[in-house]
Amino acid sequence: MSMKEFARENVTRLEPYIPGFQPNPEDQVLKLNANENAYPPSPQVLEALRSHITGDLRLYPNAKSVGLRQKVAEVYGVNENQVFCANGSDEIISIIFRTFVPAGESVQFTYPTYTYYKTQADIYDVPYRYLETGDDFLVDMAAYLEQPTHLSFVSNPNSPTGTLVSRDNIEECLQKYPGLLVVDEAYIDFGGVAESAIPLINKYPNLLVLRTFSKSFALCGMRVGYAFGQPHLIETLDKTKDSYNIAYLNQIAAIAALDDYDYMLAHARQISEDRNWFGEELAKIGFTLLPSVGNYVFVQHPKMAAETVYQQLLERKILVRFFKQRRVAEYIRISIGTHAEMERVLGAIKEILA
Numbered sequence: 001m002s003m004k005e006f007a008r009e010n011v012t013r014l015e016p017y018i019p020g021f022q023p024n025p026e027d028q029v030l031k032l033n034a035n036e037n038a039y040p041p042s043p044q045v046l047e048a049l050r051s052h053i054t055g056d057l058r059l060y061p062n063a064k065s066v067g068l069r070q071k072v073a074e075v076y077g078v079n080e081n082q083v084f085c086a087n088g089s090d091e092i093i094s095i096i097f098r099t100f101v102p103a104g105e106s107v108q109f110t111y112p113t114y115t116y117y118k119t120q121a122d123i124y125d126v127p128y129r130y131l132e133t134g135d136d137f138l139v140d141m142a143a144y145l146e147q148p149t150h151l152s153f154v155s156n157p158n159s160p161t162g163t164l165v166s167r168d169n170i171e172e173c174l175q176k177y178p179g180l181l182v183v184d185e186a187y188i189d190f191g192g193v194a195e196s197a198i199p200l201i202n203k204y205p206n207l208l209v210l211r212t213f214s215k216s217f218a219l220c221g222m223r224v225g226y227a228f229g230q231p232h233l234i235e236t237l238d239k240t241k242d243s244y245n246i247a248y249l250n251q252i253a254a255i256a257a258l259d260d261y262d263y264m265l266a267h268a269r270q271i272s273e274d275r276n277w278f279g280e281e282l283a284k285i286g287f288t289l290l291p292s293v294g295n296y297v298f299v300q301h302p303k304m305a306a307e308t309v310y311q312q313l314l315e316r317k318i319l320v321r322f323f324k325q326r327r328v329a330e331y332i333r334i335s336i337g338t339h340a341e342m343e344r345v346l347g348a349i350k351e352i353l354a
Contacts, residue, residue, distance in 0.1 A: 010125040023319060030344065032335040033321040035159075035187070035296050037218035038271055039338070041253070042263040045219070048256035049249055061248035064238065068251045071258045072226050076198060081231040084238070085254075087245050089186060089212040089225030090116055092237075096151070096208070097124045099240045100180050105150035110139050112328045114159045114184065137161045137290055137298075141173040148178050155184045157192050160323065160333045162292025164192045167200065174204045180233075182208045189216035189268045190275070191293035198228050205230050215295060216268045217257040224254040271295050275336045281346050285353060300331045304353065312352040318345055 023029045040046075065085040073080040086092045097120045101107065109117045111130035121128040131143040137158075144152050157164045174181060181204075183197040188211075197209045208229040213219040224246060227237070246254075257264065272293075279289050279297050287299045300306055310322035310332050321333040336342060 008125070010122060014119075014122050016119065028317060030318045030337065030341055032337055032341070032345065033319045033333075034220075035215060035294065035333075035335045036220050037215060037267070037295070038274075038336060038341070039218055039267045041218040042257055042260035044260040044263070045253050045256040048252050052249060052252045057248065059248075060244050061246060061251060063244055065246050065251050068224075068226075068246070068254050071255045075258050075261060076228070078198070078201070078228060079231075081234060082201060082228055084227040084229070084234045084241075085246055085251075086225050086227075086241060087247075087250075088214065088223040089184065089210045089227075091223075091241075091245065092210055092225050092227050093117065093153075093182075093184075094120055094123075095237055095241055096180075096182060097121065097126060099236055101126050101151055107151040107153070108144065108147075108149045109153040110143075110155075110158065112137070112158075112160060112323075112325070113153070114155045114186075115325075117153045117155075138163050139165050141165060141169045144173050144181070145176050150179045151182070152177070152179060153182045153184060155186070156195075156197070157185075157187045157190075157292070157294045159187065159294065160296070160321070160328060160331075161290050161298045162187070162294040162296060163290055164195060164293045167195045167197055170197050171200055171204075174200065174207060177206065180206050180208065182210060184210045186210065186212045186215055187294035187296075189264065190295045191272045201228050201230060205232065208233055213254050213257060217254075217264050218267070219253055219257060222250045222253045224250050268295075270339075271336050274339050274342055277339075278334075278336065278342045278346065282349070285350060296333050296335045298331050298333050301353070306330055306332045309349070309352060313345070313348055316348045316351075318348055320345075 023031060068085050069080050069083040072083045093116060106127040106129060107121055108129040108131055111132050118128060133139060139158055170183060185196060188196055201207055208227050210227050213224040275297060282299055283289060287301050290298045292298060307322055310320055313320055323329060
């Protein structure tokens with residue numbers, strides 16, 4: 001018996017999710033390939049972590065992250081029973097698949113979008129359907145209604161393109177959509193918060209809104225995600241989550257980050273301003289850009305292949321994201337660093353095109 005025969009058949013043929021490449025620190029590469037925050041987390045987070053490294057680490061963390069849920073509810077103006085927390089929003093996506101998709105049902109999401117949705121569909125052996133975007137890559141919510149599935153995902157702003165769907169368009173879809181609609185707002189603090197779907201949760205029992213502490217709160221390393229929905233959805237997610245799914249210090253870090261919410265907003269605003277400036281500068285030298293409201297831009301140049309730009313930047317120790325899949329292989333995604341870092345990237349790109 002070969003070792004692969006121990007695995008389920010769908011896992012054997014699975015193409016795993018591939019995160020952004022993690023270079024060795026000693027390589028001294030400017031890392032702009034994983035949409036990590038350009039700035040460190042709030043000093044309050046670091047102080048909270050230092051003050052909680054005690055003998056209490058021998059104890060299990062609060063199983064439902066009650067303190068964190070209470071803080072999230074307070075900051076976002078919802079009820080505690082409308083909040084779910086987990087080990088990153090990726091874990092929430094996984095829990096959604098194992099909780100809400102009956103045998104024989106399917107899921108849909110746009111193309112292109114965050115590829116982790118497809119990965120989870122493959123892991124749980126759930127059939128999926130792509131909703132193709134047009135040449136402008138804009139997400140059309142009406143497409144979700146053409147052949148409604150039991151579960152649908154909307155990345156908003158979309159990854160990797162950065163395009164945004166308005167809350168009005170999401171609500172128009174919810175008024176007719178019969179399944180569970182998951183709106184993933186991982187990047188919304190960088191310019192799209194006015195269109196957040198969180199205010200819709202009281203009206204629609206089939207809506208879940210995902211958020212993460214990884215991006216705007218600069219806590220990729222702590223792995224904390226949270227979701228909003230009506231109590232019946234939150235209670236169901238609680239039934240299928242792992243027992244102690246968020247480590248004690250991770251909960252402490254997330255609460256402290258929310259305590260310094262203004263710090264997050266200030267840096268998200270700075271990143272948005274630098275994204276807009278950088279995009280304008282790229283447009284001046286012939287790049288085509290999509291209208292991004294994430295902490296990244298998705299760009300192409302008519303005179304140089306995306307993979308060539310990627311390789312040329314890498315030779316200059318600047319790491320951006322190149323995707324090999326259809327359509328997106330024509331573009332590179334560049335995370336927004338500090339203003340000084342983006343000036344360095346712009347200078348390198350001009351040198352490459354010269």
